[in-house]
Amino acid sequence: MERVAGERTKILVVDDEANQRNALASMITGWGYDARTASDGEDALKQIQIDEPAAIVTDLMMPGMDGAELLRRLRDLPEPPPAIMLTAFGSLETAIQMVHELGAFWFLEKPLQPGALKLLLARAMEHRRLRADNERLSRQLAGQGVLDDLVGVSPKMQEVFSLLRQVGPTSATVLITGESGTGKELVARAIHRLSPRAAGPFIAVNCAALPDTLIESELFGHEKGAFTGAVERRRGCFELADGGTLLLDEIGDMPLPTQATLLRVLEDQRVRRLGASREIQIDVRVLASTNRDLSGAIRDNRFREDLFFRLNVFHVDLPPLRERKQDVEALCRAMVPQMNARHGCQVAGFDEAALATLLAHDWPGNARELRNAVERAVILAGQGLVGVEHLPRLTAGRAGAPEGPRTSLDSVTLPVGTSVDQAERALIDLTLRHTNGNRTRAAAILGVSVKTLFNKLRDSGPTEGG
Numbered sequence: 001m002e003r004v005a006g007e008r009t010k011i012l013v014v015d016d017e018a019n020q021r022n023a024l025a026s027m028i029t030g031w032g033y034d035a036r037t038a039s040d041g042e043d044a045l046k047q048i049q050i051d052e053p054a055a056i057v058t059d060l061m062m063p064g065m066d067g068a069e070l071l072r073r074l075r076d077l078p079e080p081p082p083a084i085m086l087t088a089f090g091s092l093e094t095a096i097q098m099v100h101e102l103g104a105f106w107f108l109e110k111p112l113q114p115g116a117l118k119l120l121l122a123r124a125m126e127h128r129r130l131r132a133d134n135e136r137l138s139r140q141l142a143g144q145g146v147l148d149d150l151v152g153v154s155p156k157m158q159e160v161f162s163l164l165r166q167v168g169p170t171s172a173t174v175l176i177t178g179e180s181g182t183g184k185e186l187v188a189r190a191i192h193r194l195s196p197r198a199a200g201p202f203i204a205v206n207c208a209a210l211p212d213t214l215i216e217s218e219l220f221g222h223e224k225g226a227f228t229g230a231v232e233r234r235r236g237c238f239e240l241a242d243g244g245t246l247l248l249d250e251i252g253d254m255p256l257p258t259q260a261t262l263l264r265v266l267e268d269q270r271v272r273r274l275g276a277s278r279e280i281q282i283d284v285r286v287l288a289s290t291n292r293d294l295s296g297a298i299r300d301n302r303f304r305e306d307l308f309f310r311l312n313v314f315h316v317d318l319p320p321l322r323e324r325k326q327d328v329e330a331l332c333r334a335m336v337p338q339m340n341a342r343h344g345c346q347v348a349g350f351d352e353a354a355l356a357t358l359l360a361h362d363w364p365g366n367a368r369e370l371r372n373a374v375e376r377a378v379i380l381a382g383q384g385l386v387g388v389e390h391l392p393r394l395t396a397g398r399a400g401a402p403e404g405p406r407t408s409l410d411s412v413t414l415p416v417g418t419s420v421d422q423a424e425r426a427l428i429d430l431t432l433r434h435t436n437g438n439r440t441r442a443a444a445i446l447g448v449s450v451k452t453l454f455n456k457l458r459d460s461g462p463t464e465g466g
Contacts, residue, residue: 041065168194
């Protein structure tokens, strides 16, 4: 809810001692804020629903719901207000726990120093403003087809962006699915950057790339001498991601024994290094991704059903590029400046024939395949516009599908099994090559309007069987 011009910023003061609560509220009101009060954590949660305070100042030790439990409950809110914790039993260890583990904005010991609280409130307001500005910018970019490093103007990608904006600020575990090359790690990084953990580490580990004998050491760490070759203590990925986000890529390839250990770690938020005698408390948000059918793996007893349910709290499924052809041109526009900077080129974009060729391809390797094609084309072109002659031969269909049509300089070869859509796209591509990309001439040759030709290139859907 946006604040009305001239309306004072609301601050909620939570303390079970009425005299202290009222005195603190009076002091904060004198600094120009609108101070509201609550007698304990339960009362505070009710007030938050009504008043939507910009920040909370709360005592730690209270009967009923104390300040620590209030912080835990605040973490479940979509946009929790920053909370400043006050306690007469302060210590560095308590401060770290409140700030690092429970998400307090900061920590002050009693007797309270008014100047310190006033400064912290000002900083909390600035933090809240920056967070709101970042969210606004994120929404604006998403409307233009950009979210973090993700690009997509198609309705399907806009739906994905909407999901990411909802789940990013929460602490929920997310399962990201999609074909190879669709950008699952980019989605994970976007979730991390949209979260309150954005300043913390982001660690990604490919479960399929690790031998069964090393995966638990990689994830959970080991002590010196835990096994042959363990010449020194090593922290695992969970410890490295403490305070941040851990992506378990290709989770479907994780061995069953490791799945059992992972489930326990997810439930307890504790890890034990191999060879260690004690567990270590961690604070890690876990994301998982896979291009496999986990339902089938569960039926075949290759994946634990209880782990699936624990990971699949929130599901994001990425559509393949062949189902969102509208995004091809937007992706190319985003990739060209990156490739120019990487390779010292000065390419301005793609000519119409090259773009038509890209739109006609089914991209079985998805955005990763497109990126490789764009990189090659930019290097070969060097400057100016990319033409068809700079593109790789894009003749491969999806895995398991019949080979699609192939074009030469003046003809189209249509193998048995070619769909009408594939044949139509191949004919359009050939005609555009013949007219050097002139869509008006190509439309006249094909007997359609320029608008119809453009729509067919932009909106061509998946081939038969897709």
